[in-house]
Amino acid sequence: MKAVGDFLHRRQDVVRRLQWSMALVYFALLLGPVLAPASGLGRVAEAVFWGVWWPAVILSVMVFGQFWCGVLCPDGTVTECASRHGHGAKPTEALRWGWWPLLAFAMVTLFSDALDAHRSAWGTLAAVGTMSALALATGLWFGKGRRVWCRYLCPAGAVFSLLARASALHFKVDRAAWDAAPRPAPKPVDCPLLLDVRRLTSNEKCNMCGRCSGHRGAVELSWRPPGSEIITLRDDEARPWDAVGICFVLVGLCFAGFHWTGEPAAILGVALALGCAVAASLVLAAGRAGWKRLAYALIPLAGFGLFLGAVEHSLALLERLDLLPWLRWPFVGLGVVWSGRLGWSLVADIRARIVFAILSVGLAALYLLV
Numbered sequence: 001m002k003a004v005g006d007f008l009h010r011r012q013d014v015v016r017r018l019q020w021s022m023a024l025v026y027f028a029l030l031l032g033p034v035l036a037p038a039s040g041l042g043r044v045a046e047a048v049f050w051g052v053w054w055p056a057v058i059l060s061v062m063v064f065g066q067f068w069c070g071v072l073c074p075d076g077t078v079t080e081c082a083s084r085h086g087h088g089a090k091p092t093e094a095l096r097w098g099w100w101p102l103l104a105f106a107m108v109t110l111f112s113d114a115l116d117a118h119r120s121a122w123g124t125l126a127a128v129g130t131m132s133a134l135a136l137a138t139g140l141w142f143g144k145g146r147r148v149w150c151r152y153l154c155p156a157g158a159v160f161s162l163l164a165r166a167s168a169l170h171f172k173v174d175r176a177a178w179d180a181a182p183r184p185a186p187k188p189v190d191c192p193l194l195l196d197v198r199r200l201t202s203n204e205k206c207n208m209c210g211r212c213s214g215h216r217g218a219v220e221l222s223w224r225p226p227g228s229e230i231i232t233l234r235d236d237e238a239r240p241w242d243a244v245g246i247c248f249v250l251v252g253l254c255f256a257g258f259h260w261t262g263e264p265a266a267i268l269g270v271a272l273a274l275g276c277a278v279a280a281s282l283v284l285a286a287g288r289a290g291w292k293r294l295a296y297a298l299i300p301l302a303g304f305g306l307f308l309g310a311v312e313h314s315l316a317l318l319e320r321l322d323l324l325p326w327l328r329w330p331f332v333g334l335g336v337v338w339s340g341r342l343g344w345s346l347v348a349d350i351r352a353r354i355v356f357a358i359l360s361v362g363l364a365a366l367y368l369l370v
Contacts (some may be wrong), residue, residue, distance in 0.1 A: 022073075165296065166299050301363055
């Protein structure tokens with residue numbers, strides 16, 4: 001994989017052409033159905049956005065990390081370009097508040113599912129286009145050629161940051177090689193997300209753009225055991241907004257939104273009830289001090305549930321062909337085994353392991369039977 005990372009580093013010209021090509025296709029599919037409603041482009045856009053793009057990105061982030069964000073995402077391309085020519089303000093402390101992406105994703109998800117926005121060109125424009133407009137505005141005001149939107153505000157980034165922790169690919173940083181590199185040191189890494197690459201240990205915010213690959217002979221794209229980052233997570237590294245996001249958004253709201261589309265009261269009620277049940281089970285298993293850390297073990301199972309929900313919600317064709325049950329069993333099975341393994345590694349107490357196993361099996365049953 002080192003060669004892939006080094007290619008991304010060397011051929012940023014190719015990456016930029018690919019990014020702008022994706023941006024052109026994206027805006028054509030976003031605006032075309034609204035500007036030319038009789039063209040038939042609406043059905044194509046719906047299939048691409050909700051039938052192909054959203055499920056495929058969810059699955060790719062879980063397995064490979066956030067390559068979509070760093071190499072293909074139109075919003076990232078737009079916000080970085082705008083930032084090169086914008087005001088150049090520094091991100092404020094309020095902008096860095098960790099709850100923003102989670103709240104934004106919850107609002108977008110609730111809006112989309114409650115109003116069934118996926119089924120209309122104007123709904124898609126409101127749900128997706130608003131995010132692109134905000135990304136552009138953020139780039140015009142904040143940063144100097146950086147992706148402040150992606151780092152602190154992107155709603156999809158709230159979920160991708162969680163899923164990427166389980167991925168099997170990451171840019172591994174060798175601190176000893178970094179510090180021992182010959183001087184004078186090369187120019188700093190052009191990290192669009194302003195990450196401290198030297199101290200990078202987590203995949204959560206890395207956009208996998210490859211610009212740091214090979215830096216000081218210490219950064220390399222490499223494989224790792226899936227979920228290893230979650231297993232090595234310390235209690236003081238587990239953040240409350242991540243734990244709340246996993247319980248109430250990644251599990252509760254996403255599940256409720258997919259199955260009670262068009263019913264706002266039902267979506268909110270089910271999301272809160274399911275989120276509370278999951279959080280209470282985690283507290284019962286690991287106590288108030290450890291429940292936030294244990295919540296990360298649910299990422300694989302909840303991620304596959306999100307993927308299956310996206311497929312079910314987006315592709316009516318699958319229901320007509322009766323393919324969905326065949327998709328559910330292998331993905332949910334893999335998710336419950338993966339999450340079970342992570343939970344087993346994060347807690348040693350047998351009672352905690354039993355409670356977490358019951359929680360995992362219960363969630364799996366929901367994804368399979370509802």
